[in-house]
Amino acid sequence: MNHTIETILEHRSIRKFTHQTIDDALLTTILNCAIAASTSSFIQCVSIIRVCQQDRRETLAQLAGGQAYVASAAEFFVFCADFNRHKQIHPEAQLGFTEQTLIGAIDAALMAQNALLAAESLGLGGVYIGGIRNNPQAVSDLLEMPSHVIPLFGLCLGYPDQHPEKKPRLPQSLVIHQEAYQPELDKQILNDYDNQTRHYYRNRSNGNKDMSWSEQITTALNKEARPFMKDFIHNKGFSTR
Ligand SMILES: Cc1cc2nc3c(=O)[nH]c(=O)nc-3n(C[C@H](O)[C@H](O)[C@H](O)COP(=O)(O)O)c2cc1C
Incomplete structure (x- = not known):
């Protein structure tokens, strides 16, 4: 260190x-x-x-x-x-x-x-x-x-x-791929991480937020993500081709 x-x-x-x-x-x-x-x-x-x-x-x-x-x-x-x-x-x-x-x-x-x-x-x-x-x-x-x-x-x-408190990140085993992309997600490791994040949110919110990472990203990815961005950057001269 x-x-x-x-x-x-x-x-x-x-x-x-x-x-x-x-x-x-x-x-x-x-x-x-x-x-x-x-x-x-x-x-x-x-x-x-x-x-x-x-x-x-x-x-x-x-x-x-x-x-x-x-x-x-x-x-x-x-x-x-x-x-x-x-x-x-x-x-x-x-x-x-x-x-x-x-x-x-x-x-x-x-x-x-x-x-x-x-x-x-x-x-x-x-x-x-x-x-x-x-x-x-x-x-x-x-x-x-x-x-x-x-x-x-x-x-x-x-x-x-x-x-x-430090916010827990995904473990190396889910983020780092050896040699080539490993498409299969290890559900047990994900489950452990979900428990960790749920614990983090409970602690940080005095029990008011009870959510795993999988639940959080499900909510986040169920809605549009600033769809006006495409027109905005085009109008500014970005990503027109
Ligand atoms: C590009 C980027 C944009 C972000 N925008 C916001 C924001 O608008 N408001 C906010 O409170 N946090 C924002 N964050 C902080 C993230 O929420 C935060 O990094 C993440 O939850 C992990 O927590 P930590 O940084 O405390 O470890 C942003 C982070 C990044 C990398």
């Missing part, structure tokens, strides 16, 4: 923060860590928008489905796939390929995770906010994003004012 590995394994999302601000030097370090991430083909197609104005924060909190910590966290960043920069450098750039959308999402996630881990290693905590995709057009308008720029997710950072 070393400090890096301990930091990674101690992760839990933080949704309640103290009023302490993040020192400028620390913030610069965290953002340098984000920018240091690997980038597909050196394309560097990610922008990060730091939102400080309180009224904008409150609007974003509402647009994200009423997530108060978007307004109250010391810092809030919006990670965007961004080919506008490239369009300015090379106006004839061939854009709109689905591959480029994937690259934007992958690179943004790598940058964000670098930022979150760096922050966690410094005693900060945070949570990603996919909720901003509930209203992607409004978020895009609020933050004045041009064509070829789309908001992917947010990240709240601040000093933790809670220490939630």
